[in-house]
Amino acid sequence: MSTLDDALGLAALHALPLSPNGATVVEAGLDYRVIMATDETGHRWVLRVPRRPDVSEGMAAEIRILDFVAPTLRSEKVAVPDWQIRTPELIAYPALPGAPGLTLSDAGEPIWHMDPASQDYAVRLGRLLARLHSLDAMEARTAGIEVRSPEQVRQTWQDDINRVSREFTVAPALSEAWHSWVGDDICWPDRTVMTHGEIYPAHVLLDQDGAITGVLDWTTARVDDPARDFAFQYGAAGDEILQVTLDAYEQAGGHLHPGLAAQSRHLWEASPLGYAIYAQTTGAEADRAAAAAMLNPEA
CATH class of the missing domain: 3.90.1200.10 (Aminoglycoside phosphotransferase (APH), C-terminal lobe)
Known part of the structure; x- marks a missing residue:
């Protein structure tokens, strides 16, 4: 099974059905594979799949960071990820507005x-x-x-x-x-x-x-x-x-x-x-x- 199939399967297990049509896999990250996919209402989602167990172990720390910085950056109209699914195998959140300035x-x-x-x-x-x-x-x-x-x-x-x-x-x-x-x-x-x-x-x-x-x-x-x-x-x-x-x-x-x-x-x-x-x-x-x-x- 492919990385894309695995990730979409995990999302479905958490009541987040996403379409494989138009979904993309980004392998550039050292710690996570990233999948972009669309739900049945047309909204884009970001899935992050940890590459190693030590990455999963750091998730709790990243949640604390996001909760801490989000209010201040939001006041500057700058969004940060809002994790809707947070498990050792998968993170999922609605895609943020805008597009990255650099891709691979x-x-x-x-x-x-x-x-x-x-x-x-x-x-x-x-x-x-x-x-x-x-x-x-x-x-x-x-x-x-x-x-x-x-x-x-x-x-x-x-x-x-x-x-x-x-x-x-x-x-x-x-x-x-x-x-x-x-x-x-x-x-x-x-x-x-x-x-x-x-x-x-x-x-x-x-x-x-x-x-x-x-x-x-x-x-x-x-x-x-x-x-x-x-x-x-x-x-x-x-x-x-x-x-x-x-x-x-x-x-x-x-x-x-x-x-x-x-x-x-x-x-x-x-x-x-x-x-x-x-x-x-x-x-x-x-x-x-x-x-x-x-x-x-x-x-």
């Missing part, structure tokens, strides 16, 4: 549905992040959301570097850059904030006028380094557009610590480290091989 082809190639160097998008994102980051960290802790202090953020990166270096061969230049970064006091935040963690156009929904209408996939959200939410802006569009986003963020009330721009660049450049941690989590040989190639590209 069947071959895994990026397909842009917006200009990643758009100044309009950069401003809108900066304003949205200022609102998200304004949420109170102590209230997040009370809501059961993970909270990391600035010291914990820095130590966790050091621990991850050590962990990856024990299991993989890391190119000397990359290793030296990581240790220099961790030792650079200017880069690290003086406060931590409520972050999404993977906010980039694949997880951002836009209307035809470019307004942000929704934000998807809150799996990695927590109180953490604000630079987490700016790293992709640097990776996709470079320093100039990153600065536009940071300027809009500051103007909307976001706290701009001196090393935020540099930290955003460092986090993007640390992507191989993050992927290596993911490969250690899955244990899949293909993932480990891909991580090894990223960590030591000239081997």
